[in-house]
Amino acid sequence: xxxxxxxxxxxxxxxxxxxxxxxxxxxxxxxxxxxxxxxxxxxxxxxxxxxxxxxxxxxxxxxxxxxxxxxxxxxxxxxxxxxxxxxxxxxxxxxxxxxxxxxxxxxxxxxxxxxxxxxxxxxxxxxxxxxxxxxxxxxxxxxxxxxxxxxxxxxxxxxxxxxxxxxxxxxxxxxxxxxxxxxxxxxxxxxxxxxxxxxxxxxxxxxxxxxxxxxxxxxxxxxxxxxxxxxxxxxxxxxxxxxxxxxxxxxxxxxxxxxxxxxxxxxxxx
Amino acid sequence: xxxxxxxxxxxxxxxxxxxxxxxxxxxxxxxxxxxxxxxxxxxxxxxxxxxxxxxxxxxxxxxxxxxxxxxxxxxxxxxxxxxxxxxxxxxxxxxxxxxxxxxxxxxxxxxxxxxxxxxxxxxxxxxxxxxxxxxxxxxxxxxxxxxxxxxxxxxxxxxxxxxxxxxxxxxxxxxxxxxxxxxxxxxxxxxxxxxxxxxxxxxxxxxxxxxxxxxxxxxxxxxxxxxxxxxxxxxxxxxxxxxxxxxxxxxxxxxxxxxxxxxxxxxxxxxxxxxxxxxxxxxxxxxxxxxxxxxxxxxxxxxxxxxxxxxxxxxxxxxxxxxxxxxxxxxxxxxxxxxxxxxxxxxxxxxxxxxxxxxxxxxxxxxxxxxxxxxxxxxxxxxxxxxxxxxxxxxxxxxxxxxxxxxxxxxxxxxxxxxxxxxxxxxxxxxxxxxxxxxxxxxxxx
Numbered sequence: 239x240x241x242x243x244x245x246x247x248x249x250x251x252x253x254x255x256x257x258x259x260x261x262x263x264x265x266x267x268x269x270x271x272x273x274x275x276x277x278x279x280x281x282x283x284x285x286x287x288x289x290x291x292x293x294x295x296x297x298x299x300x301x302x303x304x305x306x307x308x309x310x311x312x313x314x315x316x317x318x319x320x321x322x323x324x325x326x327x328x329x330x331x332x333x334x335x336x337x338x339x340x341x342x343x344x345x346x347x348x349x350x351x352x353x354x355x356x357x358x359x360x361x362x363x364x365x366x367x368x369x370x371x372x373x374x375x376x377x378x379x380x381x382x383x384x385x386x387x388x389x390x391x392x393x394x395x396x397x398x399x400x401x402x403x404x405x406x407x408x409x410x411x412x413x414x415x416x417x418x419x420x421x422x423x424x425x426x427x428x429x430x431x432x433x434x435x436x437x438x439x440x441x442x443x444x445x446x447x448x449x450x451x452x453x454x455x456x457x458x459x460x461x462x463x464x465x466x467x468x469x470x471x472x473x474x475x476x477x478x479x480x481x482x483x484x485x486x487x488x489x490x491x492x493x494x495x496x497x498x499x500x501x502x503x504x505x506x507x508x
Numbered sequence: 509x510x511x512x513x514x515x516x517x518x519x520x521x522x523x524x525x526x527x528x529x530x531x532x533x534x535x536x537x538x539x540x541x542x543x544x545x546x547x548x549x550x551x552x553x554x555x556x557x558x559x560x561x562x563x564x565x566x567x568x569x570x571x572x573x574x575x576x577x578x579x580x581x582x583x584x585x586x587x588x589x590x591x592x593x594x595x596x597x598x599x600x601x602x603x604x605x606x607x608x609x610x611x612x613x614x615x616x617x618x619x620x621x622x623x624x625x626x627x628x629x630x631x632x633x634x635x636x637x638x639x640x641x642x643x644x645x646x647x648x649x650x651x652x653x654x655x656x657x658x659x660x661x662x663x664x665x666x667x668x669x670x671x672x673x674x675x676x677x678x679x680x681x682x683x684x685x686x687x688x689x690x691x692x693x694x695x696x697x698x699x700x701x702x703x704x705x706x707x708x709x710x711x712x713x714x715x716x717x718x719x720x721x722x723x724x725x726x727x728x729x730x731x732x733x734x735x736x737x738x739x740x741x742x743x744x745x746x747x748x749x750x751x752x753x754x755x756x757x758x759x760x761x762x763x764x765x766x767x768x769x770x771x772x773x774x775x776x777x778x779x780x781x782x783x784x785x786x787x788x789x790x791x792x793x794x795x796x797x798x799x800x801x802x803x804x805x806x807x808x809x810x811x812x813x814x815x816x817x818x819x820x821x822x823x824x825x826x827x828x829x830x831x832x833x834x835x836x837x838x839x840x841x842x843x844x845x846x847x848x849x850x851x852x853x854x855x856x857x858x859x860x861x862x863x864x865x866x867x868x869x870x871x872x873x874x875x876x877x878x879x880x881x882x883x884x885x886x887x888x889x890x891x892x893x894x895x896x897x898x899x900x901x902x903x904x905x906x907x908x909x910x911x912x913x914x915x916x917x918x919x920x921x922x923x924x925x926x927x928x929x930x931x932x933x934x935x936x937x938x939x940x941x942x943x944x945x946x947x948x949x950x951x952x953x954x
Contacts, residue, residue: 327568336892347891360739362649363642382638383561383631385571386649390740394891398571398631400562423560424631489741 295370298458299431299494302473302482303346306500307452310335310344317447318429323404323419328397330429331444343500346453348444349374349395349429350485350493357387357396357428365425367415372458372494373431375415381425388426392489396428431455441466458494519606519782519935520677523928526777527678528685531925534776542918549911552904553628561631563904569897570886574905575629577879578912580733580754581761582622583656584874587726588762589615590663592794594726597719602941603790605934606782610773610920611766612667617919618765619663621912623656628908648736655729662725666718669711673933676701690926730755737881743813743821744828744885753805757874760798764848764870767791769920771864777929788863795870796852799845824888827896833884836876844873 312333319328334345355374358366365380366387388396403421413419417434421427432442436455440446445453446466456463456473463473476482482496531539556563566573593611596604626649627633643650678686679694686694701707734754737745747753767788774783810829813821828837848866851857887897901909 334892345892356741360647360649362644362647362653363638364644365638365642380635380638380642381632382635384626384629384649385631386647386736388568388571389737389742389745389886392741392890394569394889397568398561398566400560400566402560422632426631 295372296459297436298372299433299436300351300372300456300458300473301348301431301495302454302456302463302477302498303348303495304452304454304480304498304500305343305345306498307450308333308344308346309450311449313447313449314346314444314453317443321419321443322421322430323406323409324397324421324427325401325404328399328421328427330395330397330427347393347395347485348495349431350393350491350495351429351431353492353494354490356390356392356489356491360386360390362386369416369433371433371436373433374428375430375433376418376426376428377415378418378422378425378427379412381422383424383426385426392486392491396426398426399423456494456496517935517939519930520932522777522779522782523674523930523932523935524678524681526924526929527926528682535921539918539921542914542921545914546911546918549908549914552907552911556628556904556908557633563902565899565901565905567897567899569889570883570899572629572882572886573899574879574901574909575625576736577875577882578909579622579625579629580882581875581878582618582625582912583729583733584622584754584758584878585762585765585871586615586618586622586663587730587755587758588760588764589613589618589766590666590722590726590762591759592763592766592791593666594719594722597715598723601790602938603787605938606779606930607766607770607787607791608670608934609667609929609931610769612663612670613920613923614765614769614916615762616663616667617916617923619656619660620919621915623660625912626652626656648732648739651732652736655725655732659722659725659729662718662722666722669715669718670931670933671927672697672699672701672711673703674928674931676703677932678928693926726758727755730758737885742885742890743818743824743888744881747809747813749805749809753802753809756798756801756805757877760795760802761871761874763791763795763798764867764874767795767867768864768871769917771860771867772917773920773924773929774860777924779930782930782935785858785860788860789858792852792858792863792866795867796849799849799852799870803845820888820890824884827888828880828884832896833880837880840873840876840880843869844877845870848873 310333314331315329315333318324318331319326322330324330331346331348334347335342336345351372351374353372355366355368358368358374362384363380363382365377365382367375367377369375383398385398388394388398399421400423402423405420409420410417414434416430416437418427418430432440432444435442441464442453442455445455448466451465451467451469454463454465454469454471458473461473462470463476464470477496480498482498484493484496486493564573564575589611593604593608593615596608627636630636639650639653643653675694676698679691679698682694683691731751731754734750738747738750740746770783770787770791774780810825814825814829817825827833848870851862851866883899887899889895889897
């Protein structure tokens with residue numbers, strides 16, 4: 239293989255340095271500003287789209303998953319399903335056993351919180367949106383259930399509510415996209431990275447439940463990652479030193495979920 | 509200018525026969541039979557409305573199935589009807605007059621059926637209005653909404669314009685025999701047509717403009733449908749040739765449907781004198797060319813993908829070409845392309861029953877092909893999360909699909925109880941043009 243695998247590059251969550259993303263973002267802003275002055279007429283009368291909002295919040299959430307530690311116990315999946323009242327087939331976080339020579343390893347598959355999310359682009363009603371903290375959410379009241387996003391997601395991380403949802407005791411009448419419990423029949427649901435928990439100073443349910451400490455929640459802005467036991471690392475340094483990679487990097491979806499390989503697997507196996 | 513001075517030419521009587529005559533036993537039994545099939549479909553949809561999409565065979569992995577296949581299929585055959593008529597008008601093919609009405613009516617009814625499927629497929633059809641209040645121009649789904657509704661409006665106009673003189677004919681000739689309501693309908697819809705030269709000039713201009721307009725419109729509709737799949741990264745869908753591939757497929761299945769409809773209505777309404785073997789042959793030549801074009805696209809798609817054999821594409825190709833779905837795929841290749849091509853290519857088999865049979869095989873085969881485009885790409889997971897998922901449609905999906913197919917002849921039968929089955933106006937124009945042409949030849953000869 240010629241050239242460098244993009245996954246091998248030092249990951250560069252925004253840390254005050256000039257990164258390629260920043261430069262491209264700057265170019266994009268200039269082009270965007272030029273376009274905005276040229277075609278304001280074309281956009282008048284169009285519904286505003288939260289989809290194009292640039293995340294500006296104090297926190298920019300991401301995730302780190304250490305494949306060296308995952309033992310496939312599925313405590314994360316169960317905690318997620320219990321807390322979000324999800325049916326068994328809605329595996330917002332799914333532990334996949336990937337077979338390989340002489341055994342197998344476990345791969346926690348979750349919404350990658352793409353910075354360039356294919357699911358969001360194809361949504362006809364902007365029911366799927368990116369919140370200011372960079373998390374992709376679904377406003378289920380707005381979703382019409384066309385399932386275009388499910389076809390578009392390269393990570394198959396979206397789930398359709400075919401059946402009536404499980405309604406937990408004390409459920410809200412009109413749940414927020416940040417905590418969509420109960421789910422709405424006929425709409426699509428997905429991992430919300432438990433942003434409602436962050437507001438309360440709590441970790442996501444899956445991170446909390448992981449007894450192997452393999453799951454970390456990360457904040458790009460403060461450059462910090464932390465797991466269920468409270469182990470804390472400097473995000474950029476940890477990703478760099480452990481050769482972190484992103485799932486299907488070649489698709490340019492720019493995920494906010496980073497994986498640390500550990501079983502001799504290379505990046506092309508997923 | 510000479511005109512053929514017959515007050516009621518025979519084609520006029522033939523065109524009006526189904527309008528004037530009382531419906532016979534055969535008509536009623538077919539009509540009621542189709543109505544029953546449609547009723548079952550409506551009941552099935554009612555059930556689905558109440559219970560949600562859980563009554564379908566769809567799953568988390570295979571989230572699009574029969575309904576989306578039907579959407580592509582029915583809009584496709586509609587497109588074929590419109591484009592056949594439009595091309596024949598623009599090229600001024602003199603033999604088109606007896607068949608354009610049937611082709612256009614088929615186009616509209618297939619479109620009405622096809623346009624319903626995105627709604628049937630929605631998880632929450634009651635929230636469909638969100639498309640209009642929250643519509644996102646970046647979404648292929650919205651492109652579809654815009655394209656299909658524009659195309660629907662254009663194709664309604666496309667059939668209506670040449671119908672105006674014929675409605676006026678009904679208004680004048682059937683004034684004594686029809687009831688008040690029917691008379692009022694003809695009067696309103698005829699828009700005061702009295703056949704002046706000025707009216708004819710304006711009408712012909714409008715028809716030409718629409719014939720030109722309907723082609724890019726229909727192309728855009730089917731391209732947009734293709735991009736529903738083409739904008740994703742799924743193997744099999746992740747293709748740059750999908751738009752023209754779909755357009756050719758639509759024309760192919762559409763011309764076949766036109767042939768099928770012509771054969772059926774020619775037999776049922778005794779139009780043997782007007783719709784002749786010549787029409788079937790000419791249309792089947794179009795079908796032959798389109799079959800080869802479709803084959804070319806298909807080979808081009810599978811060859812380039814199969815040569816590189818990217819991991820996920822490889823699994824998909826194996827599933828479709830060699831695996832579980834291979835019988836369906838090769839059935840399509842042999843029954844839906846090779847045999848029909850042979851039937852058209854060999855002069856001996858170019859008879860109306862065989863051509864109709866070949867067209868039926870094309871229509872069924874193209875439905876199968878659409879299914880093979882939609883479902884396998886979802887069945888073959890693109891993450892290691894699941895192995896191959898199997899999709900088994902339920903009685904709800906099957907009933908709705910069969911009802912949709914039945915709704916096309918049903919609408920046509922109903923339509924031709926009110927409006928002439930042959931475009932009398934265009935038959936007249938063609939006859940006048942023929943007289944004109946002969947005069948020119950005679951004059952040139954002297």
